[in-house]
Amino acid sequence: MxxxxxxxxxxxxxxxxxxxxxxxxxxxxxxxxxxxxxxxxxxxxxxxxxxxxxxxxxxxxxxxxxxxxxxxxxxxxxxxxxxxxxxxxxxxxxxxxxxxxxxxxxxxxxxxxxxxxxxxxxxKSPAEQTSGLEAFHRVVCHFAPKLVHFFHAQMEARLYLAALHFNKNGARPQAVSQDGTPMFAISYPKSRKGEGVAKEVKVKQTYGKQFSKMSSKLC
Incomplete structure (x- = not known):
């Protein structure tokens, strides 16, 4: 390179x-x-x-x-x-x-x-991190589980759906309460050995009409 x-x-x-x-x-x-x-x-x-x-x-x-x-x-x-x-x-x-x-x-x-x-x-990268790619891979595993065999056409269609879903919901804004206060939740990841971590609560994922039409055509 x-x-x-x-x-x-x-x-x-x-x-x-x-x-x-x-x-x-x-x-x-x-x-x-x-x-x-x-x-x-x-x-x-x-x-x-x-x-x-x-x-x-x-x-x-x-x-x-x-x-x-x-x-x-x-x-x-x-x-x-x-x-x-x-x-x-x-x-x-x-x-x-x-x-x-x-x-x-x-x-x-x-x-x-x-x-x-x-x-x-x-x-050190100022913005982009591999965590974004790992998040996309988790979405791919949801649409195309590794334990299930798919033929090429079906696999390609599921990868398209995963990309559409991730691009639509991957950068969701932080949710706010009724009075406009940003919302957080406490998670306990295994890597922190029981230590709590405050994470932003994102707005709910969307499944628009265009996505539904695309999924029906591909599948």
């Missing part, structure tokens, strides 16, 4: 990297002298998403924002290096800050400034 299509920008998916960071910090946090890292592990892995999403593809800015987490965890919110001079959040409540030069901080620094991570963090 680099030789034949140099005009194509190669982005890395954030999820895989953030997952690795979280696991490393969780493992380090099990040590007696590094318990604070467990409290920060989820926030630091989420910080990687924010670095990529808020930098509009500027690799150097992503890098500087990522490195700034070493100051943030010690309650230093200004005077960061490079393009990112100060944190953008408001006033913070008191937290379990990590003392600089402590064992926990040194372990965190090893992870944050890992040679490969510092090199690759500049190429």
């Amino acid at each position: 680099a030789k034949e299509h140099p005009e194509v920008t190669h982005w890395f998916d954030c999820w895989h990297v953030a997952k690795g960071i979280y696991k490393k910090l969780e493992a380090a946090g099990k040590r007696r002298s590094c318990k604070n890292l467990s409290d920060w592990a989820r926030s630091i892995s989420n910080h990687l998403y924010w670095c990529a999403a808020s930098s509009e593809g500027d690799g150097d800015l992503v890098h500087d924002k990522w490195i700034s987490i070493l100051n943030h965890v010690t309650n230093i919110q200004e005077g960061h290096e490079g393009k990112y001079q100060s944190c953008q959040h408001g006033q913070l409540a008191n937290r379990k800050w990590i003392k600089r030069d402590s064992k926990a901080f040194l372990e965190l620094e090893k992870v944050v400034k890992g040679r490969l991570l510092v090199k690759d963090v500049k190429n």
Whole structure:
């Protein structure tokens, strides 16, 4: 790709990297002298998403924002290096800050400034992630279950239906209550080991007349 299509920008998916960071910090946090890292592990892995999403593809800015987490965890919110001079959040409540030069901080620094991570963090995708493709694959499995055999014509028709349904409902807006308040729900994914996660409640899926007519013709 680099030789034949140099005009194509190669982005890395954030999820895989953030997952690795979280696991490393969780493992380090099990040590007696590094318990604070467990409290920060989820926030630091989420910080990687924010670095990529808020930098509009500027690799150097992503890098500087990522490195700034070493100051943030010690309650230093200004005077960061490079393009990112100060944190953008408001006033913070008191937290379990990590003392600089402590064992926990040194372990965190090893992870944050890992040679490969510092090199690759500049190429983190600012918007598109593989989660969107995985969501489409789940829709495909709904219309064409893997346990059922379909001949080519039927399989092609079901893939068309899956694409139509996903394109119509894949980017649904967030639902709101009667007073206009955005709605959220708590989910407990297995990957979070019982930890609750707030997710947006989307408006109901639609099955328009055009979709129904198309499905009747294809099937």
